[in-house]
Amino acid sequence: MERELKEKENVIQFMNNEQKIKDTDFSKSMHVAKEKLGKLEESVNTLKAKNKDLEEENDYVRNLIQDNNLLELYDETSNQFTADTIECVMNLQNNNISASKIGEVIRTVCSLCKRQPNRVEDLSKKSNLTLYSDETSKFGKSFEVFAVTDEDKNSYLLGLREMNCKSSETVLETFKDILQDFNDLCDGNDVGFKVLTAIKNTMSDRASTEKKFQNLLENYRTTILTKIIDGWPMLTEEERAASSRMNNFFCSLHLLVNFATVCGEGLKKFESLYLKDHPIQTDDESETESGTESGTIRLLRTSAKSFSRGVDEKNGVYKQTFKPDETDVMTIQVLQALFSCMLNLLDRQAADHLPGGKYFSKPTDISAESKSVLKHNKLPELFLSREDIKLKLEEIPSNAEKKKALKSQLNFRKNVLLQKSDKSYFLFSSKKIQKTIPELTEQLCKLVDESKSVATVESSSSSQVSLLVGKTIRHKFTEGTFIGNVISVVPGFVKWYNVTYDGDPAVYVYQLQEDYADGNIEIVVRWYTAHTVAVVTFQFN
DNA sequence: AATCGGTACTCACTGCCACT
DNA sequence: AGTGGCAGTGAGTACCGATT
Incomplete structure (x- = not known):
């Protein structure tokens, strides 16, 4: 019995051992299988990724083919015909194809290539356009550029003529x-005349020819209106006047430049007056009167070179201190002199916007009509710069030289000016294929455009913040005059201002602009009132 | 007819920088 | 060190139209 038991035990032990060996075998093969599985999974993943890549590429290529079906004659983003299109039309015209047939030619050739031209903007259906014009002369030839913007501030080049x-x-x-x-091009639909009637505003510089041109244009437009508008004789006198009236605006950048010129002249006058009373002891006679530029501007120019960062790094002295000193009295005199000059200029050049001018009261109908007006007249210049590039390029005889010139221009913008733009604009080739001269020209034109263009979207916030905020005012009431600080505009109520007055902790709310217009508010300089400096009035006449 | 106000271009000069 | 190219600057000039 005992032996039997022992034998069985032995058998069990043997079986156990056997089992153990089998277990390890199993775990071993299990491990191998797991490894295999891992490898397989990995390859599945890579295949999946590859598949995804391929799918994307497929999509991309499909899009490309679809895009390619559409021939881009017109750039939707910049709202202009592409340079290629313009060049194409010019070439066609050079080949004696009549203007009225050009559209048909392009369409036919497009169908031959199994492509479709994209849409063309119809200016004649818009309204309240603004006409920009600017004259320029180069090497004795005079050019005039006409451009138009619509109410969304999109720009169109109407023409550039010698x-x-x-x-x-x-x-x-x-x-x-x-x-x-325009009329000829669109077969008897009087499109040109319709565009003309849609033009409601003009923008130009103050050249006397431009002013005269605006008058002539207004008259011409009225005569066209009588022909175009059905039932013109039925309209009342006011309706006729309203539709024939045009708003003339002038470039505010020119105004800014003229500010500078006027200030320069004013300073010069001030200096000569001042020097009469305070002759400078100097051995060098030539120092006193030289040139027509005012000494102050000259000093500013020189010090800008020595003191400002970036102008001349070697001589950079960055620290600047502002504190009251004995020259402040004169500063006030000079400022008053300058302001009187600026006032003089404003009287002349901004008369329309000052009291008594036709835009002073801001008639609501005009602000609706003039939605399309930009604040400056840079648009014609922009189109002109493109033309300039092409003209200059034509002067270069060989194609290799042309390419070289374009490349150096692009390199200059990239490396020297550090112009930030789409990187593809700086490339000379794409996918190892050298770009053509028209392509490079277009890149350069785009870069020049970008560097010239300013943000045409007017920031509403900055124009809303009143000049009065942060100023010290002398506020006249029936009870007397108080000195106060304008803290801020009441949020949500642009016309209302928060004001505190000296010796009174309370915050008051007033419509300061009305009081300002009535002459009950003066903006004062704190320091000036504190020291009660006797001010010498100074006038140029 | 002379002057003024306005715009734009050309020319000469200057200082800076890169290249030789 | 000398030189050429380049941009910025001021002066001079042309031109137009309005005003005196």
Whole structure:
């Protein structure tokens, strides 16, 4: 019995051992299987990724093919015809294809290539356009550029023509020519005239020819209106006047530049007056009167070179301190002199916007009509710069030289000016294929455009913040005059201001602009009132 | 007819920088 | 060290139209 038990035990032990060996075998093979599985999973993953890549590429290529079906004659983002299109039209015209047939030619050729031209903007259906015009002369030739913006501030080039003379009549004739071309181009729909009637505003510099041109244009537009508008004789006198009236605006950048010029002249006058009373003891006679530039500006220019960061790194002295000193009295005199000069200029150049001017009261109908007006007249210059590039390029005889010139221009913008833009604009080749001269030209034009363009979207916030905020005012009440600080505009109520007055902790709310217009508020300089400096009035007449 | 106000271009000069 | 190219600057000039 005992032996039997032992034998069984032995058998069990043997079986156990056997089992153990089998277990390890199993775990071993299990491990191998797991490894295999891992490897398989990995390969599945890579295959999946590959598949995804391929799918994306497929999509991309499919899009590309679809895109390619559409021939881009018109750039939707910049709202202009592409340079290629313009060049194409010019070439067609050079080959004696009549203007009225050009559209048909392009369409036919497109269908031959199994492609479709994209849409073309219809200016004649818009309203309240703004006409920009600017004259320029190069090497004795005069050019006039006409451009238009719509209410969304999209810009269109109407035409760039050479003129034999720059009188206002010639400008008008040139403009009529362009409109006539529009008419011819669109087969008897009077499109040019419709565009003309849609133009409600003009923007230009203050050249006397431009002013005269605006008058001539207004008259011409009225005569066209009588022909275009059905039932013109039925309209009342006011309705006729309203639709024939145009708003003339002038470039505010020119105004800024003129500020500088006027200030320079004012300073010069001030200096000569001052030097009469306070002759400078100097051995060098030539130092006193030299040139027509005012000494102050010259000093500013020199010190800008020595003191400002970036102008001249070697001489950089960055620290600046402002504190009251004995020259402040004169500073006030100089400032008053300058302000009187600026006032003089504003009287002349901004009369329309000052009291008594036609835009002073801000009639609501005008602000609706003038939605399309930009604040400056840079648009014609922009189109002109493109033309300039092409003209200059034509002067270069060989294609290799042309390419070289374009490349160096692009390199200059990239490496020297450090112009930030789409990186592809700086490349000379794409996918190992050298770019053509028109392509490079277009890149350069785009870069020049970008560097010239300013944000045309006016920041509403900055224009809303009143100049009064943060100023010290002398506020006249029936009870007397109080000195106060304008803290802020009441949120949500632009016309209302929070004001505190000296010796009174309370915050008051007033419509300061009305009081300012009535002459009950003066903006004062704190320091000036504290020291009660006797101010010498200074006038240029 | 002369002057003024306004715009734009050309020319000469200057200082800076890179290249030789 | 000398030189050429380049941009910025001021002066001069042309031109147009309005005003005196």
